[in-house]
Amino acid sequence: MEPRLTNLTGLIPGAVKALQNLHAVAHTGGVPQATMNLVHLRASQINGCSFCVDYGARHAKKAGETDERLFAVAAWRDAPFYTDAERAALALAETVTRLSDREDPVPDSIWNEAAKYYDEKQLGSLLLWIGTTNIYNRLNVSTRLPAGAWDPDAARTTGPANVTAGVA
Numbered sequence: 001m002e003p004r005l006t007n008l009t010g011l012i013p014g015a016v017k018a019l020q021n022l023h024a025v026a027h028t029g030g031v032p033q034a035t036m037n038l039v040h041l042r043a044s045q046i047n048g049c050s051f052c053v054d055y056g057a058r059h060a061k062k063a064g065e066t067d068e069r070l071f072a073v074a075a076w077r078d079a080p081f082y083t084d085a086e087r088a089a090l091a092l093a094e095t096v097t098r099l100s101d102r103e104d105p106v107p108d109s110i111w112n113e114a115a116k117y118y119d120e121k122q123l124g125s126l127l128l129w130i131g132t133t134n135i136y137n138r139l140n141v142s143t144r145l146p147a148g149a150w151d152p153d154a155a156r157t158t159g160p161a162n163v164t165a166g167v168a
Helices: 015-026 033-047 050-062 067-075 084-097 108-117 120-142 152-158
Strands: none
Touching: 015 120, 033 050, 033 067, 033 084, 033 120, 050 067, 050 120, 084 108, 084 120, 108 120
16 A cells, blocks of 8 residues: 655644644653553554554553553453553543444443543543544544554565654
8 A cells, every 4th residue: 555645744844743742741641651552552453543553562562561462452351461440541542532433422431430540630641642542543544654654674665665754
């Protein structure tokens, strides 16, 4: 698959900085980085963003995440590898990513379960991160940015070498 644009963020001055700022702010709420990585990966899987799934999984692995947890995140409900707090965050990520899938987009049951493990600042952080991930996903999916495009070595084998800027 060929990307539709070679550098979306370079075409709009300030776009990268704005996304980086939102990314940084979302990570200031005290949610464990491992949870944020899982949330990013799950939302990216739902949205079919190969760039973000690849980028997110590789960076989570580099940060110490286990293969078992990375491989099973799409089936987190049935896998024994996650804490109750992580499960609540993953459920929240799924509902916030799939807002149009149900009459009550974020049911009280899912919100209340997350609120058992995360305070208001942490919930705000999770929401900002889920929203930011969805922005990244929509930009990369719309422009068909391939997995590995963020890595010059991977781009040589998985996609065009001129694809240099994606967002994850």
